[in-house]
Amino acid sequence: MMSAPASVMDALDLPNLAGLLLARLRSRHIRVHAITNAAAQTFTANLLLASGAVPSLTFAPEEVTGFTSRCDALLVNLGTLDKDRRLAIPHAIATANAQAKPWVLDPVFVEVSPPRLEFCHECLSGMPRVLRCNESEFKALSGTEPTSEALQAFAKSHAMVVALTGTIDLITDGNRLIRIANGHPLMTCVTAMGCAGTALIAAFSALHDNALEATAAALLVTGIAGEIAAHEAKGPGTFQPAFLDALFSLNSSAISTHGKII
Numbered sequence: 001m002m003s004a005p006a007s008v009m010d011a012l013d014l015p016n017l018a019g020l021l022l023a024r025l026r027s028r029h030i031r032v033h034a035i036t037n038a039a040a041q042t043f044t045a046n047l048l049l050a051s052g053a054v055p056s057l058t059f060a061p062e063e064v065t066g067f068t069s070r071c072d073a074l075l076v077n078l079g080t081l082d083k084d085r086r087l088a089i090p091h092a093i094a095t096a097n098a099q100a101k102p103w104v105l106d107p108v109f110v111e112v113s114p115p116r117l118e119f120c121h122e123c124l125s126g127m128p129r130v131l132r133c134n135e136s137e138f139k140a141l142s143g144t145e146p147t148s149e150a151l152q153a154f155a156k157s158h159a160m161v162v163a164l165t166g167t168i169d170l171i172t173d174g175n176r177l178i179r180i181a182n183g184h185p186l187m188t189c190v191t192a193m194g195c196a197g198t199a200l201i202a203a204f205s206a207l208h209d210n211a212l213e214a215t216a217a218a219l220l221v222t223g224i225a226g227e228i229a230a231h232e233a234k235g236p237g238t239f240q241p242a243f244l245d246a247l248f249s250l251n252s253s254a255i256s257t258h259g260k261i262i
Contacts, residue, residue, distance in 0.1 A: 014178070015259035018217035019252025021204050026052030030203045033071035035059045035089055037079025037108060040192035043240065044075075047196040050248040051221075053203045061087040068095040073206040075199050076123060079108035081116050093126040102129040102205035106198045111140035129211045130161045132198045138164055146170075148177055161211045163201065165194055168262070169219045173212040180216060181260035182223025184230040186239045193243075197222040216261075224258045225250055 031054045034044050045055040056067050061084055068074055074096040076089055096103040105128040110117040117140055124131070124141075135146045144150040146164055155162040156174025164170045169180040187193045201218040208214040228250070229242035 014180075014213070014216055014220055014261050015256040016252070017208075017213055018220045018259070019255045021207050021214065021217050022051065022221055022250065022255070023252070024207050025203055028207070029054050030073065030206045031056065031071040032073050032075060032199055032202050032206075033057075033064075033067050033092070034075040034077070034199050034202075035064070035085060035092055036075060036077035036106075036195055036199070037192075040077065040079060040195035043190075043192045044196040044199045046244055047247065048199050048203065050244045051200055051203065053200075055199070059085045059088045061091065064088040064092045065095050068092045068101070069099065071101065073101060073202040074103035075106065075202045076103060076128070077106040077108055077195050077198065078110065078116060078120060078123075079106070079195060081113075081119065086119065089123065090126075093123065097126060102202065102211070104128055104130040104132060104198055104202040104205065106132050106195060107137045107141060108195065109137075111136045117141070124158060127158070128160055129205050130163060130201055130215050131155075131158070132163045132165065132194070132201060132215075134165060134194070138162070148172070152177060161215050163215050163219060165197075165219065169216075169223070171212060171216045171219065176212055178212065178216045179262045180220055180223060181262050182220060182227060182258065184226045186230050186233060186236060187226045187243075189236040190240050190243075193226075220259055220261070221247070221250060221255065223260075224255055227258060228254070 048055040138146045171178045204214040204218040225247040228246040232242040233239035
């Protein structure tokens with residue numbers, strides 16, 4: 001992994017860092033293995049391709065170790081928790097950890113299913129680099145309301161970054177807290193937008209040693225692409241392709257212009 005220049009990290013110039021990581025992703029073609037839900041697979045692959053990354057998606061238990069060994073980062077999404085994925089996920093996590101590769105956990109709908117919540121806690125014991133969740137998922141995992149203090153305490157106790165996405169994205173490593181206000185309501189009208197965006201967090205985490213900054217940069221890029229796409233789209237049906245086009249064309253200048261770090 002390569003860290004960004006010290007001046008960027010020290011100042012936490014997030015738009016500049018996001019532009020650097022996006023450019024680096026396009027030149028290095030980071031491989032992300034995404035064990036994700038059935039509804040998100042195609043969009044996740046297309047988002048990664050549009051950003052410059054290379055996706056793989058198998059969840060066959062007999063193959064997942066080989067694919068994880070070949071990737072630069074791993075995404076574990078619990079949205080479709082069938083028998084094969086339940087068997088494959090622990091192998092993928094163990095492989096990523098053995099090879100010191102970053103992996104990101106997306107605990108989809110853990111608030112709905114107690115068995116899924118239990119499995120998610122088992123995944124957390126595998127020490128993900130990043131947990132990306134919404135308010136309901138965080139409440140189920142932590143047993144607390146998602147205040148800034150609760151997010152920071154949970155992140156610190158698990159030695160990971162917590163990214164709570166919503167109208168305002170909150171990202172913390174237990175010490176620093178970053179707030180990002182980019183995004184658009186149409187992003188909530190297209191299935192798998194959050195799931196696919198989490199794959200970009202995995203990709204950026206393979207390019208930058210500071211997981212807090214990598215996560216915030218990925219969410220900033222995703223939010224800005226969503227805003228730009230919303231200006232072109234007529235509704236949800238045209239939003240998804242407009243989003244992919246916006247992400248494909250996004251550059252450092254647009255990120256600096258549109259970034260809303262509050």
